Amino acid sequence: MFICFMCSIEKANHQDLIHHYKTSHNLGHNSIYRCAQSNCFRAFQSLRSFRRHIVSHNVSDRNIYSELAPSLNFNTDNMIENYNNLDITDNTQDPCNVNACCSNLQPTSESFSKKNENVRKSTAAFALSLYSNPYLNRKCAMKIIDDVSELVTGVIGTMLSELSPNDDTPNKNIVEAISNSFDGLDTESKVIKYFSDRNIYTPPKKFTINENVTVNTGNSTVMLRPMLETGAIVPLRAVLKQIFELPNFLKCSTSIPDVQSISNFTQGNIWKQKLVGKMDENSLYIPYFLYFDDFECNNPLGSHAGIHSIAATYYTFPTLSADHASLLENIFVAMLHKSSSKSHGNASIYYELIKELKSLEQNGIDLEISEGVSKVYFILGMIIGDNLGLNTVLGFAKSFSSNYYCRICKAHKNIMGKQCKQDDGLMRNRHNYNTDVEINNVTTTGISERCVFNDISTFHVVDNFCVDIMHDIFEGVCHYDLTHIIVYFTESITLFTLNNLNNRLQLFDYGSGELNDRCGIIKHEHLMKSKFNMSASEMMLFVHIFPLLVGDLIPEDDEVWQFFLTLLEIIDILLCRDIDNSTLLYLEALISEHHESYVKLFHDTLKPKHHFMVHYPHVIKQVGPLRLIWCMRFEAKHKQLKRTASLITSRKNLPLTLLIKEQLTLAHRLYTGKGCETRIELGTRISEPLNIHDYLKDVIISDDVNLANSLNWVYYNGIKYVPGMILVISNRTCYNFFKIKFICVSSSSNNIYFLTEQIDCIGFNYHLQAHQLHQRETGLYRLIMPQDLIYAPTFCHIISNGDSYCRIKYI
Template identity: 30%
Template structure:
C-alpha cells in the first residue's frame, strides 16, 4: 500500500484525480482505506434452460484501491462482500438487502478498524462503485430505461438535445451533488417529477455514507459502454457502408480475419468472423476483448483496400483513436483535452449514433475525476472474471439448496487457502527456460556491457521469456524506448539476459515512420543489424508490441501499431483449442511445437494448471474432425482441437449412505479433498515423480549448492550423512508407490532428483543421474530388508530365508502361490490395533450388512478397507475357490463397494470394488489404463482385421460387417476389437464370450466356467458367435461356474472387470483365451514382462 502524496502532473492513480483531491476525508494526511465496489448479476444455471433466472445471483465484490494495480488485478485480491438471489433485490429492494454491508461501511467510516501491523485505527470509505449501466442506474436510483428524456446519470441532457447539439464537454448541465439531492427530495414528494429529472429514488449508499455520493461514485464502464456498446454497433454500420460501396466484400474480410497471423495476446482474443446477419442486427456481436482486437487490427486487415480520405474509414479510425485513448494507463491534461476533441470530431463525422454514445461525452470528465479506467479496474472486465469460480462450484456441487450460502462458504474456504499460502501474490519476476550462453557469442558492445556487470564470467544466463509484474516479454517482441524527431523509437528483443536478480534485453535497433491512413508505425531494420542492451526501466511503456512479418505488419501496444519491413521469419507455433470440460474450453498458443506427447502434456499441465493425469484426443481432419487418441505428435495439426481425458487415480474416501435420511446437500456443499490414504492402500506410480521434502538442513544445503551451481557449473560431492538422508527419504516415498520398483522407475526418480537439484549432477560420460540411480537401487533393497526385519508382511512374503550362507533354508515362496504374472505378492500388514480375530469379526459385520435390503454403504466401505489385509492374506496364501470368496467377501463382487475420488476433479464417482482391489495389488488404474490402451490400438487393429486372409480373415470380415449395422460410437468399436482380438491371436473365445437368448439363460449359465455371458432378446438384430450387441438384456461375469457380477454396463466393461478379477484373485487364465489375456496384461496394461511368450495352440 502507498499513502504518500502524488505530485506528478499525470493522472496515474485515484490520488491524482479530482475525486480524491476534493474529498476532505480521503485527502487527510492519515492513511485512509479506499474501497472499490462492484455489483453485477450472473447466471449459475443454463441460461437457455428452464431454470434460467430462477437461481440468478447478485454479487457485490470489493477490493482495496490502495493496492498497486499489479496486485489488485489478481482475482485473489477481489473479495466477496455480499451474495444473494437477484429476485430478492426486486422483492425487498437494495436498502434492505444491503443493510448489513452498509452497517459495516458506516462503521469503517466513523469508527475505523484497528490494524495490528500499523499499530493504529484506520478509517475508510467507498471510492466508487463499478457496474454496468443497468446495475449502476438501479442501485443509484436512476431510471433503468434509457429511453426516458433525461437518461444520463452524469448530466441533464435530454434525448432530443443529444441528437441536435454538438457533443463536447461543458455543453450540457452536469449533475451535481446539490441539484441531485434536490431532485431526489422533490421526487420523494411528487413522483410525477421522476421522468423530468431521470431519478426515481435515493441511493442507499449515499443515504448512509458521509463521504460517498452517487453523482461522482459511479464511473462509466469501458467494457459495456465502448467495447460491447458503441464499438460493435458502429463497426456494423461502417462495414455495411464499405460493403455497399464495393470497397471490400464480407467474404474477403472474414478470410482476412481467419488467416491473419495473430501473435501473443491476440491469439487468445482472436476476433470472431462477422456473421452474414450483422447488417440486420445492427451489430457485429462478439465480446469486449474480441471487438477490441478487431478494431485495433482492422487497418492491418483491410486498410490497404480503402482509398485515402474515405469518410467511413475516417469515422472508424476516429473511433479507434477514442477507444485507444480511453484504454490508456495514464493521462495528462493535454491528453484529456485531445480525447475531448476526438469525441467531438467523431460526433461530427458519425451522425447516426445509439443511446450508448452519450457515455463517450463523460469519459474525459470521469478520467480527470478518478484515474485511468483500465489501470485501476474501474471497468468491470476484471471483476467479471470472479464469476467463474462461483459458476464452477455450482457445476460441480449439483446443489441448489440455499445456493447463495453454498457459494459464499466455498468462496471463503478458497480465500482461506490462499491467505494461508506462503505467497498470496505471484512473484514480481518470473523467468522461464533459462540456459547458459557464452558471453563471446554476443556483439562486442554487448560483451563490454555484460563484462562490467557479470564479474568477468565467461557465461551468462539467457531466458526464453520473462514475466515482470504480470507482463510477459519474449524474443521477437518490440519495445518502445526513447524518441527521435517526435516519434517513438522501437527495438526488437533478441535475447533476454538475467544477471543475478536483474533483467536486461539485448535488442536490435529499428527506425520508424508513421502511417496516418493505417494508424501504424512502419519499421525498418538495417541490413547490418545494430544491437544494444536495454534496461526494462527505460521503456516508454511497460507494454510490448509484436511483429507480423508474413503480412508485413505488426501488432500493437495501447495506441501503437507497427508495420515491419524486413525478412524476419515467424517461428513455427502451435495454436490449440483445449477442451478440459464441457464448460471449460481454453485457447492456448505454444511458441514451439513439442517434440513428444509427454512434452506436450507437461506444457499443458504448466500453462493450464492441470493437477491430474490425463490422456489427449484430437480432432482428426482425415476423419471429418472426429476425435482420435493422440499417439504421435506429428499427427497434430498447427491449429488443433485437443480434448483432455482425465485418468483416474484411485484413493478411497467415504460419503454418507444414500439410504440415510441425512441431507446430502450438506456433503455436496463442502470442498471435496482427497482422503488420507490408508496404510494398506498403495498409490499409483506417478507419471512425473515428485521429490519429497528432505530435512531442513539438507534442503538448505541443496539450495545453496544449486545457486552456486548456476554461477560456476561445479557440482557438489554430498557428505555421507547428507546422501543418507536423501536416499532414505527417496526410498520411503518410493515404497508408498511400489515395494519393488522396476528399472524405469529408478531412472525417473534419479532424473527428478538431478533436475530439481542440478548441483547433484555427477560428471562423466554417463548421464548425470546414472550414479544416483544405482545408489537408489541399493538403498531400496536395504530399505526392504529393514522392513522385513521389522515384520512387514508385504516384503516378508516375497523375501526368502534361503541364501548362499543358508542353502538349506526355507524357500521364500513356500506355501505361497508364485506370482506368474510378473508382480510380487502384495500383502500389507494388519491395521494397527487389530489382529485376525478382530478383522474376522469385521468381515462378519460386512456379510450381515450385505444381507440387508438397504445396505449401509459407508459402513461396508469402511469395513472392506479395514479388512483388506485379511482378504489379501487368504487369496495369496490359501488360494480359495471363487465360490468361497463370494460367500466370505460378497462386497468385493459388487459395483458399489467403494467410493473413489478422481484426483484433480471435484465430482466423486462410484466404481466397482474390483478396480480398487486391482489398484492395491498392481498400483494400476485398471479402467483408465485399459480403455486408453484399447482406444490407442483400435485403429491398428481395424487395419489388421481388414488385411487378414484365409479362415481368420473370413471370421474378422464377418465381425466387421456387424459394425455397419451399429451406430459408430466408441462402445461399438471397443466391442468389435475385443471380440476380434482372440480371433487375431488364435484363441477360441466361444467358451469365454457367450451369448444366449433370455429364454435359455439358465442353460447357458451352466455351460460357462469362466467368461462373459450376454443375454439378448430372441428378436435381436444380429446373430452369430461374434455378434455385437450394444443393448442386451444383461451382461454377467462368471468365474469357476459362479455368477459373480451381473447387469454390467456393457461388453468392454465386462471384459475389463473379468481381467481385473482374475488378476486380483490369482486365477489361472483359460487356455483357450491365454494369448488374449496375456496381451491385455503385458501390452495394454504393462504388467510383468513386456515380451509376450509364444502363442499357445
C-alpha cells in the same frame, strides 16, 4: 492377539484383523467398529479412527519375546539383566558405544514438540489447499483428505510402528507424529475451526432480506410455513485487517506515483473533496471501490436459467499498482444474494453492508505491521459497474429508453440522440437531486428512489462519476460504428467484400503471444443486427488490427475511413494509464467530431452508449483514467464463482456456499502469507549460459547479468514474452523499437533481462495509425528489464505491399 468384536476370532496382528473385517463382515471406511481387546469397549465411527486406536493395543516387544522364549531356548529376563549389568564406561563391554549413539539421537521433548507442530501445520496447509482449490467442491476435498489420512496414518504409520522399538525413542515419536497428523482435521468443521481459532478463516454471515410465508401441503393438510430470503455477507472489519497485514499489501496500497498527469483515482478531484477535514498526519485514508453485477450460475440456455442468478458485490483498492490491481485475488467478495431479492428494495438488501462501511469510515482499523501499529480509515471512493447494474443499485431509471436515463446529467433522450458535447448546465448536483427525489416521478426526473448509499457521509450519488468503457465502447460503440463502416466499404462503394475481410482476418499473423485472442468470422447477419459475435476483449483486438487488415485497400481521403481513425484515436487515449490536461482537451474535440460524423455519415441517431462518451473528459478529471474503473477484470472474477457453482449440485443456499468457498481461498492466501509480490513464470532453457558481454562489448555489466540462462518464454506479471516480440521504449520526442533476441534470467538473483536489437523506425503512418519499421540487423543491442516497460509487447505485421508495421498499446 487381536479379537474380532463380531465373531470373537483371534488374529495375530491388527492388519489381519482389519482384513478380516473387510472380507468376512463387509465393513467399510464409514462402518462402526468396536474394540474387543481386554477392558476396552470403545466404539469408532470410521475405520481410520479405529485403526489409530487399535495400534495402541500392540503387544509390547518384551511380552512377545517372553511368550516366544520357551520355543527359542533363551531367557529374555536373563538377557535384559545381563545387559543392565554392563559397565558402560568400559568400551570392551560396549564396543559399538550404543549408549553414546542413542543419547545423541534422542531428541529433546522441546525439539520434538516443535517438529510435531510443523507436521501439524503442513497437514493443515494441505487440507486448506484442497478446500480452496477452485476445481474441487468441499465434498471432494474431504474425500481426498480421508483417503490421504488413511494412507498416512493407517498404512505408513502402521508400517513404521512395527519397525520402531517399544520404548520412547525417536522412531516412536515419529510414528506418533505421523499417526496423529490428521487429528482434529478429519472433518470439514474441524478444519474450519482450526483456522478460525487462529484468525485466518473468517466465516461469512447470513442476513435476512425479507420474511414471508409459504404454503406447505402434506398428509392431506395445508400449513403455513415461514420462509426467509437471505443473503451472505463478509465481516469486512476482520477481513480488511487480515488483508492489509499481508506482506507489502499496505505499502503497495499507499505508494502513488508522483507525476503531473492524472494516473490514479487519488489524483482526481473527487478524492480531494472526500479528504477535506480528514488530514490527520497519524492516520492513513485508503479508498476502495464497490462493484455490483449479476451472474448466471446455471446453464443460460437451460430450463432453470435465471432462477438461481446471483447478485455479487465486490470491492477492490484503486491505489494498488496496475500489476496487482488486475489480479483476481485482489478483487474481494463482500456480499452475495439472489438477484430475485432485488424486488424487496435496495434498503433491505444493503442495510448490513452500509452499516459495515460506515463503521470502517468512522472508526477505522488498527493494523499491526512491521513498522508498528497504524490507524487506517477506509473511505468509499466510487461505486462501479455496468450501466444497468449502476442504475439499479443507485436508484436511477432502469430503462435506457426512458426520458432521463443518464446518471450524470439531466438531458432528455431527444437531446441525447444528437448531443456531441457535455452541457454543464444540465449536470446533476445535490440540490437538483434532492428536488427530484421529492418529486418522486421517474418519468420526469430519471430517479426511481433515493440512493441508500447516501447515508455514508463521504459519498453522494451525484459525485459518483462512473462510466464503463468495456460495455460503452467495446460492447457498444465499436459494434455500432464498425457495422456501419464495413457495410459502407463492402456494399456501398465495394472496395472489398466480406469474404475478403474474413480471409484476411483468418490469415492474419497475430504472433505467438496472442494466439488465445483470435477474432471470429464476421457474418452478414451480424452487420444487419449491428452486433458482432465478439467478446469485449476480442472486439478490442479487432479494432486494434483493423487498420492493418484493410487499410491498404482504402483511399487516404475517404471520409468514412477518417471517421474510423477518429474512433481509433479515442480508444487509444481511453486505454492510457496516465492522461494530462492537453490530452483531455484533445479527447473532448475527438468525441465531438466522432458524434457529428456518425450522425452525418450514417444518418443515424446517437445511442445511449454514445451519449456517455460526452462525459468522458469530465469524468477523467474527477476520478482518473477510465481504464482503471472498467468492468473487464470484474467480469473475469465472475468466472471463478461460476466455476465453483458448476461443481455444486445443491442450490439450497447458493450465496452462502459460494462465499464460504471464497473465504477458504482467502484463508489459504493468508496462511501462506502471499501479499503483493512480482509474479514470474519461467520457460525452459534453450541454450548454455549466454555471455551477454559478447553483444554489449562497450557496456559495463555486473556479474549478475553477464552470464545468464536463455529461455524460450517468460511470464512477467501475467504478460507473456517470447523471442521475436517487439518492445517499445518512448521518450518525450519519439518511440524506439527493439526486437527480443534472447530472454535471460540471471543464475544468482533470478532477475529477468531482455537482450534486444534495435529496429529502425521509418516513421508514423497516419492512414494506418501504425509505425513503419525497417527490419534489418542494426547491430545495436540493449538490455531491457520488464519492469521498465509501459507498453505491451507486440509484433511486426507485414501488409500486402511487403511493408512492416507495428501498432503500440499500453500494458
